[in-house]
Amino acid sequence: MDIPTVDKILGKFPEVKGNLIGILHEVQNHFHYLPEEELRYISKKTRIPITQIYSIINFYNRFSLKPKGENEICVCLGTACHVKGAEKVLDAISGNLNIQKGESTDDMRFSLEEVRCIGACSLAPAVVINEETYGQVSPKQVTTILKQYE
Amino acid sequence: MATMVNLTINGKEIQAPEGMTVLEAAKREGVFIPTLCYHEALEPEGTCRLCIVEVSGSLRHAIRVSCIQEVKEGLVVETETERIKKNRRLIIELLLGRSPYSKELLDLAARCGVVTSRFRTGEDDACVRCGRCVRVCRDQIGAYALCWVNRGYDRKITTDFERLSEYCIGCGSCAQVCPTGAIKIEDRGDERKIYTWGQVLARFKLEKCKECGRPFAPKKYLDRINEKAYKTKGLELVDYICPECVKKAEHRPTPVKTPFGGGGMPFVV
Ligand code: SF4
Ligand code: FES
Numbered sequence: 001m002d003i004p005t006v007d008k009i010l011g012k013f014p015e016v017k018g019n020l021i022g023i024l025h026e027v028q029n030h031f032h033y034l035p036e037e038e039l040r041y042i043s044k045k046t047r048i049p050i051t052q053i054y055s056i057i058n059f060y061n062r063f064s065l066k067p068k069g070e071n072e073i074c075v076c077l078g079t080a081c082h083v084k085g086a087e088k089v090l091d092a093i094s095g096n097l098n099i100q101k102g103e104s105t106d107d108m109r110f111s112l113e114e115v116r117c118i119g120a121c122s123l124a125p126a127v128v129i130n131e132e133t134y135g136q137v138s139p140k141q142v143t144t145i146l147k148q149y150e
Numbered sequence: 151m152a153t154m155v156n157l158t159i160n161g162k163e164i165q166a167p168e169g170m171t172v173l174e175a176a177k178r179e180g181v182f183i184p185t186l187c188y189h190e191a192l193e194p195e196g197t198c199r200l201c202i203v204e205v206s207g208s209l210r211h212a213i214r215v216s217c218i219q220e221v222k223e224g225l226v227v228e229t230e231t232e233r234i235k236k237n238r239r240l241i242i243e244l245l246l247g248r249s250p251y252s253k254e255l256l257d258l259a260a261r262c263g264v265v266t267s268r269f270r271t272g273e274d275d276a277c278v279r280c281g282r283c284v285r286v287c288r289d290q291i292g293a294y295a296l297c298w299v300n301r302g303y304d305r306k307i308t309t310d311f312e313r314l315s316e317y318c319i320g321c322g323s324c325a326q327v328c329p330t331g332a333i334k335i336e337d338r339g340d341e342r343k344i345y346t347w348g349q350v351l352a353r354f355k356l357e358k359c360k361e362c363g364r365p366f367a368p369k370k371y372l373d374r375i376n377e378k379a380y381k382t383k384g385l386e387l388v389d390y391i392c393p394e395c396v397k398k399a400e401h402r403p404t405p406v407k408t409p410f411g412g413g414g415m416p417f418v419v
Contacts (some may be wrong), residue, residue, distance in 0.1 A: 047334035050294075050317075059299075
C-alpha cells in the first residue's frame, strides 16, 4: 500500500466534506485505478464509511476498481460519433492492441474503453487518450496515433 | 409548539404541524395511501413512488410523492383520483416485475385492483429497491454495512466489495424492515447467516444464553448493545441471556440484567 501518496492527496483537501469525488479522481489518476487497500485507508482517515465510498465508485463509470493501462483510450460512441463510424475506429484500435473494450493490454501500456458523448460532436468521431483529444479519426490513422504512446 | 397549517385531504379540511409530510397527515386522518419504501422509523426517501397523490391549491397542480412532500398552507390533496389510481396500478405492475411473490406487494396489488403484471422479467430477486435495509443499517444501527451499487436495472444492495461484511453486527434489522423478504436472516445451530438472492452478506457464530444454553446472538451485536445501552448508564453486561429466558425471569422477584431489557424485541439498539 502506498500510504505517502494517499496522504499527499488527502493533504490537498483540508475539508473532506464534499471532496470525496475529488480525492478519488486524484487517486485514480495516480494508480490508474482505485486499489482496495488504499480505499480502506481513505475510509479510515476521512471517516467516510467504506460502503459509501464503494457505492460512489460503482455509480460513476470514470472510476475503476480494476487496474487500467498507463494510457487510457476512450472511444466516443455518442450519437454523432456513432453516425460518423466510431465503431470502425474502435475495431481498428481493438485489432491493433489485441484487446476488447473494457480490457487492458498484458504489458499494461493501454486500456480501451468506450464512452458516451464527450461533448466534442463537431470532431466526430472522437477519441481521447489520457488528456489528449483526437478529432475526425479514421481507422487508418489509428496506428500512427498509437505509435506516439509506445 | 409547531405552527399549524390548513390543508384539504380528499375534501376534508384538516390541520397539520408544519414540517409534517402529506403522508403522515393523511395517515392521522385515517386516509389510506399505499406505501412500500416508507417506514415509521426511517427517514423517507421516496423511492417506490407508490404513495403518489394529486396536489393543487397552493402548489402547482401535479402528482407528488406524499412521503416526502411536506404539508403547506392551502394545499389541496386528492389521494384517489382516476389519474392516481391508474398511475399507482402501473407502479405496482412495475414493482411486481421482479418481485412477483412478495406478500406485502401482492396485498397492495389486490387492494388496488392489479391482477397481473405486464413487466415480468423472469429475474425474480424479490427486491423492490426500496432501500429500507440500507437506511436502517446506516441511520438506526450505524453499522454502514450495506450499500447500493450500479445504476438503473443493475442497481442492487450489497456490502463493500461484495464480500462478507466486516461491519455488519448481525442484528438482522435489514431483514426485519425488508417488505419483500429479499434479505433473509437464518440461525442454524450456533451460526447466523444474513443473505440476499445472490450473496451471503455476513456470517456469525452465536453466543450461548447463560440460562438455557441456546445459541442466540452474535458477539458483535451484544457488544453493540452493551456499548449503546449499558455503558452509557455506567453499567456493563457480563452474562448474556436470551429474550425467552428474560421473559421467564421477569416473573421472578429479582429481575436479571439482560441485553434485551424486558422486551423480546431484539432489533432496537
Ligand atoms: S432487500 Fe428488501 S429492504 Fe432492501 S432494498 Fe430490497 S426490498 Fe428493500
Ligand atoms: S412510500 Fe413514498 S415513495 Fe415509497
